[in-house]
Amino acid sequence: xxxxxxxxxxxxxxxxxxxxxxxxxxxxxxxxxxxxxxxxxxxxxxxxxxxxxxxxxxxxxxxxxxxxxxxxxxxxxxxxxxxxxxxxxxxxxxxxxxxxxxxxxxxxxxxxxxxxxxxxxxxxxxxxxxxxxxx
Amino acid sequence: xxxxxxxxxxxxxxxxxxxxxxxxxxxxxxxxxxxxxxxxxxxxxxxxxxxxxxxxxxxxxxxxxxxxxxxxxxxxxxxxxxxxxxxxxxxxxxxxxxxxxxxxxxxxxxxxxxxxxxxxxxxxxxxxxxxxxxxxxxxxxxxxxxxxxxxxxxxxxxxxxxxxxxxxxxxxxxxxxxxxxxxxxxxxxxxxxxxxxxxxxxxxxxxxxxxxxxxxxxxxxxxxxxxxxxxxxxxxxxxxxxxxxxxxxxxxxxxxxxxxxxxxxxxxxxxxxxxxxxxxxxxxxxxxxxxxxxxxxxxxxxxxxxxxxxxxxxxxxxxxxxxxxxxxxxxxxxxxxxxxxxxxxxxxxxxxxxxxxxxxxxxxxxxxxxxxx
Numbered sequence: 001x002x003x004x005x006x007x008x009x010x011x012x013x014x015x016x017x018x019x020x021x022x023x024x025x026x027x028x029x030x031x032x033x034x035x036x037x038x039x040x041x042x043x044x045x046x047x048x049x050x051x052x053x054x055x056x057x058x059x060x061x062x063x064x065x066x067x068x069x070x071x072x073x074x075x076x077x078x079x080x081x082x083x084x085x086x087x088x089x090x091x092x093x094x095x096x097x098x099x100x101x102x103x104x105x106x107x108x109x110x111x112x113x114x115x116x117x118x119x120x121x122x123x124x125x126x127x128x129x130x131x132x133x134x135x
Numbered sequence: 136x137x138x139x140x141x142x143x144x145x146x147x148x149x150x151x152x153x154x155x156x157x158x159x160x161x162x163x164x165x166x167x168x169x170x171x172x173x174x175x176x177x178x179x180x181x182x183x184x185x186x187x188x189x190x191x192x193x194x195x196x197x198x199x200x201x202x203x204x205x206x207x208x209x210x211x212x213x214x215x216x217x218x219x220x221x222x223x224x225x226x227x228x229x230x231x232x233x234x235x236x237x238x239x240x241x242x243x244x245x246x247x248x249x250x251x252x253x254x255x256x257x258x259x260x261x262x263x264x265x266x267x268x269x270x271x272x273x274x275x276x277x278x279x280x281x282x283x284x285x286x287x288x289x290x291x292x293x294x295x296x297x298x299x300x301x302x303x304x305x306x307x308x309x310x311x312x313x314x315x316x317x318x319x320x321x322x323x324x325x326x327x328x329x330x331x332x333x334x335x336x337x338x339x340x341x342x343x344x345x346x347x348x349x350x351x352x353x354x355x356x357x358x359x360x361x362x363x364x365x366x367x368x369x370x371x372x373x374x375x376x377x378x379x380x381x382x383x384x385x386x387x388x389x390x391x392x393x394x395x396x397x398x399x400x401x402x403x404x405x406x407x408x409x410x411x412x413x414x415x416x417x418x419x420x421x422x423x424x425x426x427x428x429x430x431x432x433x434x435x436x437x438x439x440x441x442x443x444x445x446x447x448x449x450x451x452x453x454x455x456x457x458x459x460x461x462x463x464x465x466x467x468x469x470x471x472x473x474x475x476x477x478x479x480x481x482x483x484x485x486x487x488x489x490x491x492x493x494x495x496x497x498x499x500x501x502x503x504x505x506x507x508x
Contacts, residue, residue, distance in 0.1 A: 060411070062411070080384075080385040080386065081385075081412065082386035082481045082482070083478030083479055084385055084386055106415075106416070106417070109415060113413050
C-alpha cells in the first residue's frame with residue numbers, strides 16, 4: 001500500500017516537472033516546415049493573422065476568407081454555411097482544438113481547399129495556430 | 136319497451152334519465168367536439184389534444200356500453216325500441232307529420248344511438264391503430280406496423296365522416312322533435328325529467344353512485360394501462376457515434392431513416408463536393424459510416440417519416456426535394472426559414488423538437504414565434 005502511494009507521488013511529481021507543450025501540433029508542423037523550406041526560422045503570429053483575415057480569390061466564391069465562417073474575431077462563435085455554431089478558434093477559449101492532429105488535418109484539408117483553392121503549407125498551418133495562440 | 140301515453144292518464148314530470156347517463160352525454164358532446172375540431176381543422180401539432188380527446192371518448196364509451204346493461208331502466212339497451220315494426224310505425228307517423236311522445240328513446244332515436252355508439256367504438260379502435268402504427272405512439276406502438284396504421288387512417292377518416300353525418304341527423308332529429316313536435320328532448324337530457332305516465336323508470340341515488348364507481352374503475356384501468364404499456368420505441372439510440380460526430384459538425388446529423396441506401400451511398404461517394412462544400416473524411420471513417428448507412432437507412436425503420444420521405448430517392452439527394460416534404464412545408468414562407476432560430480431548410484430542429492430521434496412526432500412541432508403555417 002505504502003509503495004503504491006510512493007509510486008503515485010513520484011509519478012505526479014515527474015509529470016508536473018515535464019515541460020508543458022502548449023500545442024503538440026506545432027512541433028510536428030515545425031518539422032514539416034523545415035523540410036519545406038530550409039531557411040525556416042519559426043512560425044509567425046503576424047503571418048498567421050494576415051492569412052486568417054485576408055480575402056482570397058482562388059477558393060470558392062461563398063468562402064473567400066477564414067472569417068467568412070469564423071468571423072473576424074477569433075474569440076467569437078462562428079457559423080457553418082449550414083448554420084451550425086463553430087466554437088471560437090482562439091486558444092484562450094478553445095485550447096482543446098489544438099490537441100488532435102487528425103482533426104486539425106481534416107479541417108485544414110477541407111478549409112484550405114475552400115478558401116484558398118489549394119492545400120496549405122506546413123508553414124501556413126503553423127502560422128495559423130501560432131496566431132490563434134496569441135488570441 | 137316504449138311507453139306511449141294513453142290519453143286518459145295525466146302525465147307528470149318524472150326522472151327517466153339517470154345522472155351518469157346525462158353526464159356521459161354532455162361529456163361526449165364536449166370530447167367529440169374537441170376531437171372533431173382538432174381532427175378536421177387544426178394543424179397536426181394538435182394531434183396530442185386529439186388523442187387525449189380520443190382516450191376520453193374511449194373511457195366514456197366503455198362506460199356507456201357497460202351502463203347499457205346495468206344502468207337505470209331507460210339507459211339499458213334491452214329497453215330500446217329497435218324492432219323494425221316499431222321503426223316503420225314511427226316513420227309512418229312522422230310522414231303524417233306526427234310523432235308520438237316516447238318516455239325513453241323513440242325508435243328512430245334508438246337506432247341513432249346504436250349508430251353513434253358503434254361508429255364511435257370503431258373510431259376509437261382505428262384511432263388507436265393509427266396512433267400506434269403510423270405515429271409509433273401509445274400502447275400499440277410496438278405491436279402495429281406503419282402500413283396497417285396508414286391504412287387504418289383512411290378507415291378512421293371515413294368513420295369520422297359517417298359520425299359527423301350521424302351527429303348532424305341526430306341534432307336535426309332532436310331539433311324537429313323539440314320545435315315541431317314540442318317534445319323537450321334537450322331539456323330532458325339536462326334535467327333528466329320528462330312528463331310521462333310511465334311507471335318503469337325508477338332512477339335513484341344508487342344509480343349515480345354505481346355510475347361513478349364504474350367510471351372510476353374504467354379510468355383507473357386506462358391510466359394504469361397507460362402507465363404499464365411499453366414506451367414507444369426511440370430511434371435516437373440507433374445513431375452511430377461516428378456518424379453523429381462527423382455529420383453533425385456542420386449541420387444537424389440527420390437521422391439515417393431519412394434517406395434511401397442508394398442516396399446515402401451517393402452522398403458518401405462524393406464527400407469532397409458535398410452540396411458545394413468539401414466534407415472529405417479519411418478513408419477509414421468514410422468506410423465505417425458508409426457501412427453503417429447501408430445497414431441503417433429508411434428501409435430499416437418503420438416510422439412515418441421513413442415511409443413518406445426517407446424511402447424516396449431524389450436526384451439531388453436532398454430530402455427537401457421529396458414531394459411529401461414539399462407538401463408538408465408549402466405554407467412556410469422562404470423568409471420564415473430564415474428566422475433566427477431556424478436559419479435555413481437544413482435545420483429540421485428549428486421546429487421539429489425531436490428531429491434527432493428521427494421520430495418527427497406531430498405534437499413535437501413547435502414553430503418559433505413569428506412563423507406562421
